[in-house]
Amino acid sequence: MLFLTRWRRVFTPTTSFVLRLYHMSSPMSSVGQSAPKMADKESSVESFPPPQELLTPLRVPQKTLLGPGPSNASPRVLAASALPLLGHLHPEFLQIMDEVKAGIQYAFQTRNELTLAVSGTGHAAMEAAVVNMVEPGDVVLVAVHGLWGERCADMCSRNGAEVRTITKPIGQNFTLEDIQKGIEYHKPCMFFICHGESSAGVLQPLDGIGDICHGNDCLLLVDSVASLGGTPLYMDQQGIDILYSGAQKVLGAPPGASPISFSPRARGKLARRKQKVPSFYFDMNLLSDYWGVGLQKGQPRKYHHTGPISSVYALREGLAKLAEEGLENCISRHQQNALLLHQGLQDMGLELWVKDKSARLPTVTVVRVPEGVNWKDVASYIMNKYSIEISGGLGASAGKAWRIGLMGHNCTRDNVELVLRALKDALQHFGVRVQARL
Amino acid sequence: MLFLTRWRRVFTPTTSFVLRLYHMSSPMSSVGQSAPKMADKESSVESFPPPQELLTPLRVPQKTLLGPGPSNASPRVLAASALPLLGHLHPEFLQIMDEVKAGIQYAFQTRNELTLAVSGTGHAAMEAAVVNMVEPGDVVLVAVHGLWGERCADMCSRNGAEVRTITKPIGQNFTLEDIQKGIEYHKPCMFFICHGESSAGVLQPLDGIGDICHGNDCLLLVDSVASLGGTPLYMDQQGIDILYSGAQKVLGAPPGASPISFSPRARGKLARRKQKVPSFYFDMNLLSDYWGVGLQKGQPRKYHHTGPISSVYALREGLAKLAEEGLENCISRHQQNALLLHQGLQDMGLELWVKDKSARLPTVTVVRVPEGVNWKDVASYIMNKYSIEISGGLGASAGKAWRIGLMGHNCTRDNVELVLRALKDALQHFGVRVQARL
Numbered sequence: 001m002l003f004l005t006r007w008r009r010v011f012t013p014t015t016s017f018v019l020r021l022y023h024m025s026s027p028m029s030s031v032g033q034s035a036p037k038m039a040d041k042e043s044s045v046e047s048f049p050p051p052q053e054l055l056t057p058l059r060v061p062q063k064t065l066l067g068p069g070p071s072n073a074s075p076r077v078l079a080a081s082a083l084p085l086l087g088h089l090h091p092e093f094l095q096i097m098d099e100v101k102a103g104i105q106y107a108f109q110t111r112n113e114l115t116l117a118v119s120g121t122g123h124a125a126m127e128a129a130v131v132n133m134v135e136p137g138d139v140v141l142v143a144v145h146g147l148w149g150e151r152c153a154d155m156c157s158r159n160g161a162e163v164r165t166i167t168k169p170i171g172q173n174f175t176l177e178d179i180q181k182g183i184e185y186h187k188p189c190m191f192f193i194c195h196g197e198s199s200a201g202v203l204q205p206l207d208g209i210g211d212i213c214h215g216n217d218c219l220l221l222v223d224s225v226a227s228l229g230g231t232p233l234y235m236d237q238q239g240i241d242i243l244y245s246g247a248q249k250v251l252g253a254p255p256g257a258s259p260i261s262f263s264p265r266a267r268g269k270l271a272r273r274k275q276k277v278p279s280f281y282f283d284m285n286l287l288s289d290y291w292g293v294g295l296q297k298g299q300p301r302k303y304h305h306t307g308p309i310s311s312v313y314a315l316r317e318g319l320a321k322l323a324e325e326g327l328e329n330c331i332s333r334h335q336q337n338a339l340l341l342h343q344g345l346q347d348m349g350l351e352l353w354v355k356d357k358s359a360r361l362p363t364v365t366v367v368r369v370p371e372g373v374n375w376k377d378v379a380s381y382i383m384n385k386y387s388i389e390i391s392g393g394l395g396a397s398a399g400k401a402w403r404i405g406l407m408g409h410n411c412t413r414d415n416v417e418l419v420l421r422a423l424k425d426a427l428q429h430f431g432v433r434v435q436a437r438l
Numbered sequence: 439m440l441f442l443t444r445w446r447r448v449f450t451p452t453t454s455f456v457l458r459l460y461h462m463s464s465p466m467s468s469v470g471q472s473a474p475k476m477a478d479k480e481s482s483v484e485s486f487p488p489p490q491e492l493l494t495p496l497r498v499p500q501k502t503l504l505g506p507g508p509s510n511a512s513p514r515v516l517a518a519s520a521l522p523l524l525g526h527l528h529p530e531f532l533q534i535m536d537e538v539k540a541g542i543q544y545a546f547q548t549r550n551e552l553t554l555a556v557s558g559t560g561h562a563a564m565e566a567a568v569v570n571m572v573e574p575g576d577v578v579l580v581a582v583h584g585l586w587g588e589r590c591a592d593m594c595s596r597n598g599a600e601v602r603t604i605t606k607p608i609g610q611n612f613t614l615e616d617i618q619k620g621i622e623y624h625k626p627c628m629f630f631i632c633h634g635e636s637s638a639g640v641l642q643p644l645d646g647i648g649d650i651c652h653g654n655d656c657l658l659l660v661d662s663v664a665s666l667g668g669t670p671l672y673m674d675q676q677g678i679d680i681l682y683s684g685a686q687k688v689l690g691a692p693p694g695a696s697p698i699s700f701s702p703r704a705r706g707k708l709a710r711r712k713q714k715v716p717s718f719y720f721d722m723n724l725l726s727d728y729w730g731v732g733l734q735k736g737q738p739r740k741y742h743h744t745g746p747i748s749s750v751y752a753l754r755e756g757l758a759k760l761a762e763e764g765l766e767n768c769i770s771r772h773q774q775n776a777l778l779l780h781q782g783l784q785d786m787g788l789e790l791w792v793k794d795k796s797a798r799l800p801t802v803t804v805v806r807v808p809e810g811v812n813w814k815d816v817a818s819y820i821m822n823k824y825s826i827e828i829s830g831g832l833g834a835s836a837g838k839a840w841r842i843g844l845m846g847h848n849c850t851r852d853n854v855e856l857v858l859r860a861l862k863d864a865l866q867h868f869g870v871r872v873q874a875r876l
Contacts, residue, residue: 047765047766048543048547050760050761051540053536054537054540054762055758058521058758059530060521060524060751063525069744070525070744072523073523078520078521080496081519081520082516082519083496083498083516084501084510085508085510086499086501087505087827088508096496098491099489102491103489105486106486109486111486119562120558120746121743121744123718123719123743124557124719124743127718127719158716159716246744248523248747255526255744255745255747256557256746256748276595276596278716280561281562304561305559306507307559309508309686309692310694310748310749311694311748311749313498317496319492323489323492323493324493389528
């Protein structure tokens with residue numbers, strides 16, 4: 001056989017090589033009889049050549065990612081991504097899943113049993129929250145003060161919800177009165193609000209919202225992708241029913257496995273569903289069995305899908321770093337460095353997008369672009385000269401602002417000074433007179 | 439502030455530290471007024487301690503994964519997983535996405551423009567195929583001869599399809615006659631079949647099915663998670679309309695980004711949808727804009743979600759290895775090593791689950807467990823003594839068979855000899871008289 005292969009390889013064109021392979025893998029004769037056309041087709045099979053761009057080395061430059069995310073992962077987290085694969089049901093991997101679950105419970109400050117990492121990026125977690133909670137006809141109220149509210153509204157309507165919204169101009173957040181009015185008027189079964197609106201750099205206070213929701217028989221769904229670990233968040237104490245986040249911000253892990261948790265109240269709605277969850281991949285009933293929710297240590301897990309092994313390793317290490325530093329120290333570090341950045345920007349004569357100090361998101365700072373300056377020229381100058389990413393505005397702030405992120409491994413005093421120096425250099429390069437104090 | 443922090447840290451309990459942080463991040467006063475209960479609640483916020491299991495090092499043993507998947511990733515692929523993160527819209531990352539797209543087109547042997555990697559594992563790709571193609575009321579015919587048909591049927595029904603099935607006992611595959619009858623009787627708009635049924639180790643011939651489908655105004659959806667790169671597969675020539683696969687089998691990359699492609703005919707159905715795709719995360723209309731489908735090089739991409747950067751690096755390297763080896767050489771390697779394994783197993787007096795040689799899947803071999811032998815004892819012995827994974831049966835073969843995978847980086851003559859040696863040792867250990875020829 002091996003000899004034949006060689007012989008054919010040498011003396012016949014690709015087409016018949018393909019034919020030969022085909023003979024090995026299925027009985028040509030029967031196929032030939034039942035679909036004679038295929039025989040001709042088979043013999044005309046041609047192999048597309050390998051793409052040239054894949055025959056060159058993979059090129060990945062080192063950059064300092066000080067945009068709204070992803071942020072750089074620490075060497076420790078990157079090293080974890082390169083560890084050997086394990087089977088998705090091997091005891092050692094189940095142990096790592098348990099550690100990830102415990103880490104998410106700590107980061108979220110929750111004791112919810114149904115706490116796990118969805119096998120996808122932050123948007124996957126948002127979708128997992130929506131597909132499990134929403135049934136056709138459900139009224140969902142979405143607070144829109146930037147991109148993430150719009151995204152959630154879209155997802156809810158795709159799932160047949162009757163979507164109502166309350167809105168605020170980008171850069172502002174909602175008061176408890178706004179929310180109370182909205183909920184009492186629309187009587188939704190779920191209310192969505194984004195804790196850290198990274199498109200505007202706005203922090204939404206959460207205290208009191210849970211009580212309003214629960215007093216009106218409504219679940220509270222919160223997006224903490226850009227806020228988790230950078231500002232206080234206490235899922236249980238704040239009465240949050242569904243909370244999700246991403247790996248690539250403060251947790252400093254590559255995107256690919258995303259934290260999510262459901263309160264007993266949320267699980268009640270899941271249990272009362274009239275219809276199956278429309279998504280198999282995100283079905284929390286099935287994921288619970290895979291993640292061992294409610295199982296004793298050692299009880300057999302049920303195979304659901306092959307988890308993203310390496311991404312789970314990395315998330316585990318991101319959560320371990322948070323546990324080692326301590327949640328409160330991590331939050332404090334992000335707040336302190338944000339204050340230094342804000343001061344430095346103002347010392348340069350720049351204006352912050354969010355006026356209300358208490359409404360500023362520590363992880364992502366939005367800065368107004370001075371009159372007559374092109375935001376992109378400045379961002380490109382900084383990328384080209386310093387390999388630092390700062391990004392432009394989004395939605396209402398597009399073209400009018402820069403967004404500077406200080407998250408996780410990147411949230412250091414050195415990076416604050418680095419980005420201020422780079423920005424000052426760039427502004428001066430483009431002829432802006434920067435105030436002397438820096 | 440920093441001083442105050444230290445002072446408070448030293449002289450007050452956690453609770454007031456949390457309160458202090460809270461004061462920094464949102465105006466307590468207004469919250470206090472509108473929801474006095476919260477004030478008390480806030481002051482009673484307590485921080486859960488870091489979980490002890492996260493304060494110990496991550497432990498990942500090295501194993502040889504010779505089950506049905508995941509298979510070991512090569513050192514080159516693992517190294518790529520640990521490269522620095524890039525922004526999901528940085529030109530260097532868009533370039534890598536283009537290379538991944540070209541690599542998938544090569545692996546699938548297709549020129550389909552709508553070819554990309556879904557941001558999830560193999561099940562995510564199956565779900566992406568279903569949610570984009572299926573609308574409520576659509577009749578879908580699913581060929582069930584193992585677990586994957588059942589999974590797809592479940593996903594289709596969750597999406598409101600009227601699901602019909604044709605079935606075969608696990609271990610057998612479908613003839614063109616079976617399929618023609620089924621399609622002419624049920625008149626589906628889409629037909630699903632699994633090319634490599636890893637639960638039974640069965641290879642399903644595909645030639646002729648496309649013609650039958652298209653002659654009956656039906657789309658052909660094929661699962662190639664366990665077959666891609668291990669046996670001939672020619673998406674365009676075989677008239678496959680939707681094809682998907684996984685990263686962790688022959689491509690030898692960690693699960694997390696999964697290849698999928700849609701033919702012009704499939705895109706036609708997508709364009710004719712009456713309703714939006716129920717999933718935002720898997721919406722191929724939006725993913726096309728992110729992956730630059732139909733865009734000229736350099737035209738701006740549209741942000742959809744943050745892709746799993748590291749998983750895309752790894753998939754790129756897995757595809758590059760395939761391009762370097764050459765698809766036909768890779769297929770030939772898998773076929774040759776499968777034949778060696780089959781011979782070796784039979785020489786030991788073991789019986790293969792699939793009788794028809796041409797119906798054997800080269801990537802996953804299913805072996806009957808001899809009378810009086812407990813499959814798990816043998817698998818555990820091999821894992822404990824050799825750190826090699828071979829797994830048990832699934833569905834109808836559960837408890838009655840072992841499944842041995844030889845995929846990608848693991849598909850070597852050395853591994854064939856290693857697993858045969860280990861299996862022989864294990865069988866002898868449990869008192870089975872193994873024939874002498876090995």
